[in-house]
Amino acid sequence: MVSFREIIKNNIVPKLLDDVEQCRIFNEADMQYRAAHHLDKACYPELYLTNQPVIPVGQRRGKTNVKPDIVVFHPKEGPVTAVELKCFIGNDSPSFSTIVNPVWQDIEKLHGFHKRYEKSSTNAFAIVLVNVEDRELFAQFQKEFSTNRDEWMKHYLFIHLINIYCDDNGRKRRWYDGWREEWRNLQKHFSGL
Numbered sequence: 203m204v205s206f207r208e209i210i211k212n213n214i215v216p217k218l219l220d221d222v223e224q225c226r227i228f229n230e231a232d233m234q235y236r237a238a239h240h241l242d243k244a245c246y247p248e249l250y251l252t253n254q255p256v257i258p259v260g261q262r263r264g265k266t267n268v269k270p271d272i273v274v275f276h277p278k279e280g281p282v283t284a285v286e287l288k289c290f291i292g293n294d295s296p297s298f299s300t301i302v303n304p305v306w307q308d309i310e311k312l313h314g315f316h317k318r319y320e321k322s323s324t325n326a327f328a329i330v331l332v333n334v335e336d337r338e339l340f341a342q343f344q345k346e347f348s349t350n351r352d353e354w355m356k357h358y359l360f361i362h363l364i365n366i367y368c369d370d371n372g373r374k375r376r377w378y379d380g381w382r383e384e385w386r387n388l389q390k391h392f393s394g395l
Contacts, residue, residue: 206274206283207360209244210327215362218331222291222366223377225388230289233331234271237287241272249282250275257281259314268311270326280322284315291333291366292389298339302346305330309359316354325358333366340365340372 217240218233227233234253242251254269270284286308290301305328312326330347334340347361366381368374375381 206325206327209241210285210329210360210362213244214240215329215364218329219364219366222331223381225381225385227289227291227331228385228389228392229292230287233287233289233329237285237329238272241274241285245274248276250277257315257318259318266314268314270311270315271308273315276322281315281319283323284312284326286312286326286328288328288330291331291385293333295336296332296334296339298342298346301330301332301343305347305361306351309361312359313352313354316358325360328359328361330361330363331366332363335367337368337372340368344370 214237218227218236221227221233221236227236238251238253245251252273252275254271255273256267256269257273259266259268271287272285274282274284276282288301288305288308290296293300309328312328315326316323328347330343332340332343334343343363343365347363350356350359366375367378
């Protein structure tokens with residue numbers, strides 16, 4: 203049986219990158235739809251996938267609701283994994299905090315999910331899609347998201363940072379310039395509707 207970690211890393215992440223290249227993702231809603239589509243096809247038949255379910259977290263007075271972007275459920279055992287998605291492809295020159303702060307806020311949702319479903323959930327994922335041409339800035343993002351801030355993250359949280367501009371080694375993607383022109387043309391077209 204293939205683990206969710208392998209499914210996300212080897213199946214979902216490359217397919218999301220293909221979706222970007224084919225101009226199927228313009229924003230976070232598109233990204234969530236495409237991730238759910240791919241994840242649903244990759245999941246085991248006995249599991250259910252839900253988009254943004256409301257999950258109560260905490261005890262009595264401190265009880266709040268969190269809504270992870272995607273949660274996979276087993277009908278008898280409960281939630282198995284959760285996925286948070288962030289999409290920053292429309293901003294060619296983002297600042298460090300513009301990306302980092304919202305990502306860590308979403309990761310806090312996964313922390314709540316972990317506390318609530320510690321027995322049934324074995325891991326959670328954050329998939330972050332960026333368009334960063336500045337290689338030094340991208341290296342800062344890689345460093346920021348490669349370390350575990352808290353103890354609960356070890357062996358539980360897996361963050362996948364996808365840069366449209368370049369791969370993990372800093373090599374510009376061959377299709378980037380054509381994609382950027384096509385993406386901007388389509389974005390103008392869709393904004394006029």
